[in-house]
Amino acid sequence: MSEKIGNLTVEASLYEFINQEALVDSGLTAEQFWADFERLIRDFSGRNKKLLKKREEIQEKIDQWNRDNQDDYFQEAYEAFLKEIGYLEKEVDDFEITTENVDPEITAQPGPQLVVPVKNGRYALNAANARWGSLYDALYGSDIIPEKDGAEQGTSYNPVRGDKVVAYAKRWLDEAIPLTEGSHKDAKQYKVENGILYVDIGGKSVTLQNAKQFLGTQGEKGDSPAAMLFKNHGLYFEIQIDANHPIGKTDEAHVKDVYVESAITTIIDCEDSVAAVDAEDKVDVYRNWLGLMNGTLTKTFTKGNQTITRKLHPDRTYSSPFGESFTLPGRSLMFNRNVGHLMTSDAILDENGQPVPEGILDAVVTSLAAKQDVLGNGNFQNSAEGSIYIVKPKMHGSEEVAFTNDLFDRVEDMLGLKRHTIKVGVMDEERRTSLNLKNCIYEARERIIFINTGFLDRTGDEIHTSMELGPMIRKNEMKASTWLQAYEDSNVNVGVNSGFRGKAQIGKGMWAMPKLMKDMMDKKDGQLKAGANTAWVPSPTAATLHALHYHDVDVFKVQQAITQGEYRDEMLELPIDATRQWSEKEIQQELDNNAQGILGYVVRWIDQGVGSSSVPDIDNVDLMEDRATLRISSQHMTNWLHHGICSEEQVLETLKRMAKVVDEQNAGDPNYTPMAPDYDNSVAFQAGCDLVFKGKEQPNGYTEPILHRRRQEAKAKMVAR
Ligand SMILES: CC(=O)SCCNC(=O)CCNC(=O)[C@H](O)C(C)(C)COP(=O)(O)OP(=O)(O)OC[C@H]1O[C@@H](n2cnc3c(N)ncnc32)[C@H](O)[C@@H]1OP(=O)(O)O
Ligand SMILES: O=CC(=O)O
Numbered sequence: 001m002s003e004k005i006g007n008l009t010v011e012a013s014l015y016e017f018i019n020q021e022a023l024v025d026s027g028l029t030a031e032q033f034w035a036d037f038e039r040l041i042r043d044f045s046g047r048n049k050k051l052l053k054k055r056e057e058i059q060e061k062i063d064q065w066n067r068d069n070q071d072d073y074f075q076e077a078y079e080a081f082l083k084e085i086g087y088l089e090k091e092v093d094d095f096e097i098t099t100e101n102v103d104p105e106i107t108a109q110p111g112p113q114l115v116v117p118v119k120n121g122r123y124a125l126n127a128a129n130a131r132w133g134s135l136y137d138a139l140y141g142s143d144i145i146p147e148k149d150g151a152e153q154g155t156s157y158n159p160v161r162g163d164k165v166v167a168y169a170k171r172w173l174d175e176a177i178p179l180t181e182g183s184h185k186d187a188k189q190y191k192v193e194n195g196i197l198y199v200d201i202g203g204k205s206v207t208l209q210n211a212k213q214f215l216g217t218q219g220e221k222g223d224s225p226a227a228m229l230f231k232n233h234g235l236y237f238e239i240q241i242d243a244n245h246p247i248g249k250t251d252e253a254h255v256k257d258v259y260v261e262s263a264i265t266t267i268i269d270c271e272d273s274v275a276a277v278d279a280e281d282k283v284d285v286y287r288n289w290l291g292l293m294n295g296t297l298t299k300t301f302t303k304g305n306q307t308i309t310r311k312l313h314p315d316r317t318y319s320s321p322f323g324e325s326f327t328l329p330g331r332s333l334m335f336n337r338n339v340g341h342l343m344t345s346d347a348i349l350d351e352n353g354q355p356v357p358e359g360i361l362d363a364v365v366t367s368l369a370a371k372q373d374v375l376g377n378g379n380f381q382n383s384a385e386g387s388i389y390i391v392k393p394k395m396h397g398s399e400e401v402a403f404t405n406d407l408f409d410r411v412e413d414m415l416g417l418k419r420h421t422i423k424v425g426v427m428d429e430e431r432r433t434s435l436n437l438k439n440c441i442y443e444a445r446e447r448i449i450f451i452n453t454g455f456l457d458r459t460g461d462e463i464h465t466s467m468e469l470g471p472m473i474r475k476n477e478m479k480a481s482t483w484l485q486a487y488e489d490s491n492v493n494v495g496v497n498s499g500f501r502g503k504a505q506i507g508k509g510m511w512a513m514p515k516l517m518k519d520m521m522d523k524k525d526g527q528l529k530a531g532a533n534t535a536w537v538p539s540p541t542a543a544t545l546h547a548l549h550y551h552d553v554d555v556f557k558v559q560q561a562i563t564q565g566e567y568r569d570e571m572l573e574l575p576i577d578a579t580r581q582w583s584e585k586e587i588q589q590e591l592d593n594n595a596q597g598i599l600g601y602v603v604r605w606i607d608q609g610v611g612s613s614s615v616p617d618i619d620n621v622d623l624m625e626d627r628a629t630l631r632i633s634s635q636h637m638t639n640w641l642h643h644g645i646c647s648e649e650q651v652l653e654t655l656k657r658m659a660k661v662v663d664e665q666n667a668g669d670p671n672y673t674p675m676a677p678d679y680d681n682s683v684a685f686q687a688g689c690d691l692v693f694k695g696k697e698q699p700n701g702y703t704e705p706i707l708h709r710r711r712q713e714a715k716a717k718m719v720a721r
């Protein structure tokens with residue numbers, strides 16, 4: 001059902017949502033809103049289309065040049081060609097960003113950035129509340145404490161494991177808030193006298209080496225505060241005391257937990273972790289986002305034998321050492337990741353009956369919802385600075401960033417928002433953006449609040465861009481390749497030299513192995529040592545653990561030491577190995593791994609509308625899969641097929657065999673429909689095949705067009721049944 005509004009045709013569900021929910025108390029009338037929206041669509045759709053056409057033309061030229069130069073490739077000639085076709089832009093003069101009204105979570109608090117699919121309201125609420133997390137729980141429930149020697153997790157509380165958790169946390173306290181003498185592990189009592197924190201370590205009363213790190217308490221003062229608040233490297237944490245708590249009871253100082261600021265910012269994702277293919281889905285997405293912005297979102301669910309109603313946490317209240325009351329945010333600062341410029345949505349048809357660019361729809365509706373926060377209409381405040389944070393993914397080059405900037409200007413005018421209320425986070429995840437990053441930042445210099453190396457999409461684009469030139473190295477070798485390291489370094493370098501330090505985030509990519517937390521603790525601090533002041537994590541537990549890295553590394557100091565660098569030549573080194581002879585076994589392993597990842601992800605996307613999944617790889621390691629990882633796996637298979645490393649029959653046989661493996665992995669899911677043996681009738685299996693066999697034709701190797709088409713087909717089939 002749709003409504004004719006002016007010259008637009010709007011799906012009724014979206015029309016009703018906007019009029020009856022999003023516009024309420026927004027200061028805008030429905031009449032004006034729809035009339036302005038129609039004009040905006042008219043003014044911006046054509047430019048959006050032209051930018052997509054330019055992507056296509058550029059890729060065609062690169063494909064042709066690569067075919068012509070396959071046997072005689074020289075980087076100098078390649079670079080000259082890229083300049084000639086405008087792929088490499090003429091660099092702008094030095095400048096610094098001037099973004100204003102940015103919250104301290106971005107400017108002053110280096111810390112983890114959590115990402116969550118907006119369509120999953122239960123997870124989204126959890127993410128917003130993941131500003132604070134229990135260190136004891138995160139350690140107990142992860143693989144950081146090895147499950148051996150009696151320290152297994154088991155089904156009920158294991159005190160052997162518990163002791164190891166407590167020991168770990170207290171070692172950490174010794175690093176973050178060292179005592180003048182002794183260790184937190186020897187603490188018998190924490191007490192506050194005359195505004196000073198004293199720790200009794202067994203007959204001796206000691207204090208903090210840096211007394212200023214102690215900021216206040218919760219509960220009663222004196223000998224029995226319920227919590228003590230500390231700060232290190234801009235991040236807060238509490239030592240919580242409770243003599244009646246099962247853990248506190250067993251601790252000499254009655255410490256029940258160490259509660260740490262964790263997900264400082266969170267990306268509420270409308271893009272790659274979400275399956276939203278029609279008006280119904282888009283309304284689900286927008287309704288959850290509105291509920292986060294006005295504070296009304298709640299979700300009730302059963303977990304174990306408990307019924308839980310989840311809602312947003314309030315702020316946290318403390319008394320300073322001198323008795324003044326103050327609060328700290330209880331929720332993560334939320335950004336919204338809109339979709340990119342590629343797709344269209346038939347939730348609205350324009351005056352010519354054409355679906356409108358989905359990125360334009362997202363920009364308008366997510367900003368309208370966030371205006372509730374700007375107006376202070378909600379139960380809580382997201383941005384204390386009155387800003388709206390939108391992350392824009394998958395832009396190619398500075399012209400596309402300029403388009404986003406102009407679009408946001410126009411959305412501000414339409415919604416009655418002050419200029420540059422809408423901030424932008426630019427995903428540096430397409431090759432044309434990485435290579436022209438300085439120009440991209442320049443185009444958004446008055447509203448930019450982050451650049452982030454989305455290395456997963458970036459890897460997919462690397463493969464697709466050079467598809468014609470030769471066979472790519474194996475997927476797992478990509479991370480060590482020259483281009484990738486240069487891209488990561490260049491991103492930090494350009495960010496620092498454009499004045500990001502203390503003003504905006506230089507972010508790094510996702511830890512995509514949600515169960516391997518020990519490994520994350522060993523490695524993910526590398527992103528901070530390389531100059532990032534935030535980096536992505538897939539879950540609240542990962543946020544709490546990764547937060548410890550920021551206590552360890554003084555990121556602003558690292559950024560201060562960064563000078564000018566030149567990375568273009570290395571970034572242009574291609575991950576192709578035309579001379580490499582992979583063994584039959586290696587080839588099959590690579591295909592198996594990619595096919596398993598593709599089908600394991602796609603089957604839930606197509607059949608159940610789940611946009612982000614944990615899927616085991618062939619070594620049985622759970623991997624976070626989303627559309628970006630799908631882009632890599634499918635483009636890699638396409639590339640090897642295209643260069644004859646494997647045959648079509650081998651790929652099909654692999655996909656069929658892996659479909660059975662994925663079916664078995666999902667055997668416990670009552671909502672699951674197996675792909676085997678009726679492969680022809682499985683829309684999900686056909687989608688997997690399309691992604692590989694039609695991978696060369698997909699715009700920039702994106703998976704969205706096939707996923708959307710096939711999901712719509714699967715939905716129609718379900719309705720027909
Ligand atoms: C390339 C890119 O664009 S990366 C960015 C896009 N990717 C993402 O956003 C991935 C985000 N992460 C996720 O979606 C999930 O963590 C997955 C799919 C990887 C794993 O999900 P699951 O298998 O359901 O996780 P698991 O069973 O271990 O844990 C579920 C619990 O953790 C919570 N959880 C897991 N991930 C998140 C998250 N990102 N945010 C908030 N809570 C989360 C759930 O709320 C749930 O707790 P609850 O029962 O109290 O509600
Ligand atoms: O969006 C993130 C990525 O890695 O791609």
Ligand SMILES: [Mg+2]
Nearest residue numbers: 429454457628
């Ligand atoms: Mg991405």
